[in-house]
Amino acid sequence: MSAIPSSKPQSSSSPGQTMRILVWDVPTRVFHWLLALSFAGAYITAESESWALTHATLGYTFAGLILFRLVWGVVGTRHARFSDFAFGPRSVMRYLRSLLSSKPEHHVGHNPAGSWAIYAILLGGLAIGLSGYALYNDIGGEAFEEVHEFFGNAVLLVVIVHILGVVVSSLLHRENLPRSMVDGYKQGESAQAIRGPRWIVGAALAAAVFGFWLNVNGVRDTLVGAPVEQLADAQSTGQAGDHDEDDD
Ligand code: HEM
Numbered sequence: 001m002s003a004i005p006s007s008k009p010q011s012s013s014s015p016g017q018t019m020r021i022l023v024w025d026v027p028t029r030v031f032h033w034l035l036a037l038s039f040a041g042a043y044i045t046a047e048s049e050s051w052a053l054t055h056a057t058l059g060y061t062f063a064g065l066i067l068f069r070l071v072w073g074v075v076g077t078r079h080a081r082f083s084d085f086a087f088g089p090r091s092v093m094r095y096l097r098s099l100l101s102s103k104p105e106h107h108v109g110h111n112p113a114g115s116w117a118i119y120a121i122l123l124g125g126l127a128i129g130l131s132g133y134a135l136y137n138d139i140g141g142e143a144f145e146e147v148h149e150f151f152g153n154a155v156l157l158v159v160i161v162h163i164l165g166v167v168v169s170s171l172l173h174r175e176n177l178p179r180s181m182v183d184g185y186k187q188g189e190s191a192q193a194i195r196g197p198r199w200i201v202g203a204a205l206a207a208a209v210f211g212f213w214l215n216v217n218g219v220r221d222t223l224v225g226a227p228v229e230q231l232a233d234a235q236s237t238g239q240a241g242d243h244d245e246d247d248d
Contacts, residue, residue: 021193023108024184025077026202031069032181034209038062039125043156056136057216061209063129066122068205077194079109087112104172108188111169117162124155 042058045051073082087095091112098105105111110118131148134140170177173187180186184197 018187020185021188022184023079023186025198027198027205028080030202030205031065035065059132066125085110085115087115108192114165117158120158124151127151
């Protein structure tokens with residue numbers, strides 16, 4: 001599918017016609033920062049047995065967020081939809097070449113190169129989630145351990161490229177892209193703005209994640225400072241998904 005007009009390159013020769021417009025809805029922003037947090041947390045805790053429950057909880061959060069994003073990519077607002085950033089290899093090459101020119105292509109939604117990193121993160125993230133689920137539930141023995149680790153490292157690599165891309169793009173376009181993922185605003189023409197921030201969906205997503213964290217031993221116990229032995233013990237007796245009965 002090709003990108004809708006909103007994502008077509010805009011010449012930087014008409015700066016007078018652009019203004020600050022709302023581009024990223026709240027659910028996309030909540031998704032982004034919770035995804036970054038859960039990935040970083042799960043990666044850091046991956047090697048430690050005493051943090052295994054926290055790792056699994058953040059892993060489930062990561063996978064759940066990706067499932068949400070797959071749905072939001074179809075029913076979400078204009079620039080959150082996959083149809084807005086469905087770019088082929090030629091668009092990616094043209095975009096990358098333009099970065100070396102004096103008029104780098106500007107996209108109100110995701111740019112072609114960035115969109116490929118996003119798809120890689122989403123697909124790699126699904127592979128991490130599925131292999132992690134298999135591992136945690138003893139499906140397929142050790143077979144999934146290497147798959148899980150491979151995709152964890154592959155996604156980390158893509159994330160590093162993603163962050164470098166965000167920095168380069170911000171510098172070339174003199175636009176603070178990280179801030180746009182916080183407040184939702186970018187430079188664009190008024191007709192390209194989304195109609196509303198979708199606060200309710202964003203709040204529901206955040207509530208679902210925090211509710212999950214507070215009801216799963218791993219993260220809840222970490223938040224209230226349970227001793228490491230208790231977490232390890234809970235892990236060895238397989239109570240990762242259990243609720244309150246045993247923790248005081
Ligand atoms: C300091 C760290 C990070 C910064 C500053 C950052 C910044 C950004 C920015 C500015 C965008 C929008 C790019 C655009 O304008 O097209 C974006 C999108 C995205 N980022 Fe990051 N990012 C960070 C970390 C991460 C991490 C750790 C992950 C994944 C584990 C991630 C996954 C994504 C995804 C999936 C999108 C697409 C958002 C969507 O459309 O739903 N980012 N990021």
